[in-house]
Amino acid sequence: MAYDDNNIFARILRGEIPSKKVFEDAHTLAFEDINPQAPVHVLVIPKGRYVSMTDFAETATDAEMAALTRAVLKVAEIKGLCAAGYRVLANAGANAHQEVPHLHLHVFGGRPLGPMLMRT
Numbered sequence: 001m002a003y004d005d006n007n008i009f010a011r012i013l014r015g016e017i018p019s020k021k022v023f024e025d026a027h028t029l030a031f032e033d034i035n036p037q038a039p040v041h042v043l044v045i046p047k048g049r050y051v052s053m054t055d056f057a058e059t060a061t062d063a064e065m066a067a068l069t070r071a072v073l074k075v076a077e078i079k080g081l082c083a084a085g086y087r088v089l090a091n092a093g094a095n096a097h098q099e100v101p102h103l104h105l106h107v108f109g110g111r112p113l114g115p116m117l118m119r120t
């Protein structure tokens with residue numbers, strides 16, 4: 001899928017839409033999810049133009065990959081999640097119900113999070 005420069009996270013990165021920043025470095029931005037599913041729900045995104053984990057894993061630089069992983073740790077530390085635990089989730093594509101076509105890692109925590117997937 002081609003990258004859409006008007007997706008909502010691209011607009012957040014350009015400062016066209018406000019976000020509640022949790023952490024930022026040269027390669028990543030972390031901000032509060034607008035519709036939190038847990039007491040802590042933060043999105044961690046690369047600043048590069050990646051639709052999903054698929055093209056990120058294929059084409060991102062090692063520095064971008066390391067930064068995304070370290071940003072998750074930063075968020076967990078800032079939000080005090082390391083001791084009790086947290087969940088990191090990335091939806092990719094239709095079966096995963098990815099809504100925003102810019103790679104984002106959800107970081108959830110702040111309460112017991114239940115089973116990993118709903119049984120249907």
Ligand code: AMP
Pocket residue numbers: 008017019032033034035036043090091097098099100101
């Ligand atoms: P996904 O279904 O994995 O693509 O998740 C998209 C996430 O983006 C959802 O959890 C939304 O609540 C969140 N979201 C959508 N728009 C915004 C926004 N403007 N600021 C913060 N989070 C947003």
